[in-house]
Amino acid sequence: MEIVGWTLIIISFVIGFIGLVYPIIPSVIFIMGGFLLYGVFFSFAELPWWFWLIQILFVILLFGADMMANAFGVKKYGGSKAGIWGSTIGLLIGPIVLPFAGIILGPFLGAIIAELLITRSSIKQAIKTGFGSVIGFLTSVITKGVVQIVMIAIFFWVV
Structure with a gap:
């Protein structure tokens, strides 16, 4: 059963990283799911309250970073709120x-169409706004990737 547990945890983490570049997959939910799977298969007692607090703060950071990176990229290149929405829908x-x-x-x-039509x-x-949206997306992927690596590193350090 231990092999099954670790296999599911690792698969969950891998899906989380796939979600970085395939945004339909909620990557952070799969990372947190891996932690929960550990608790179910092994023990929640090994994951102290401060571990969960740190992970929740990272989840909030991930959601914020995602929104801010996209908006920053579009705004930096002169785009409007319509460009941000178009970029998000296109994503x-x-x-x-x-x-x-x-x-x-x-x-x-998405950013180009929104800027032209709206x-x-x-x-x-x-x-130019379209390029900004791509830069924002790539910045978001890198930032989220680093945060997810830190989340998983803390998990392995605690366990």
């Missing part, structure tokens, strides 16, 4: 419509 729809390529093209095209920006400005 969710892109990977479904175009697996793999949609991960980058979705937010890029704010009536010039094509040059819309493309």
Whole structure:
């Protein structure tokens, strides 16, 4: 049973990292799920209250970092709230419509379309906003990846 438990925990962590580049997968939920699986298969007693407090703070940080990185990328390149929303919608729809390529093209095209249709920006400005959304997405992936590595490192340190 120990092998099954560790296998499920590791699979959960791997899915969490896949969720970094495939945003439809809620990566942080899978990371936390791995911790919960450990408690179910082994013991919650080995995971003290401060472990859970730190992990919850990291979860809040991950959600905040995701939103802020996207908004920062779009805003830094002159985009509007419409560009942020378009980028977010593109980020969710892109990977479904175009697996793999949609991960980058979705937010890029979503920001461009929103800027052109809603704010009536010039094509040059819309493309600039699209690049900003991609930079924001990549920044978010790197930031979240580092935080998730720290979360898992703390978990293994505690166990």
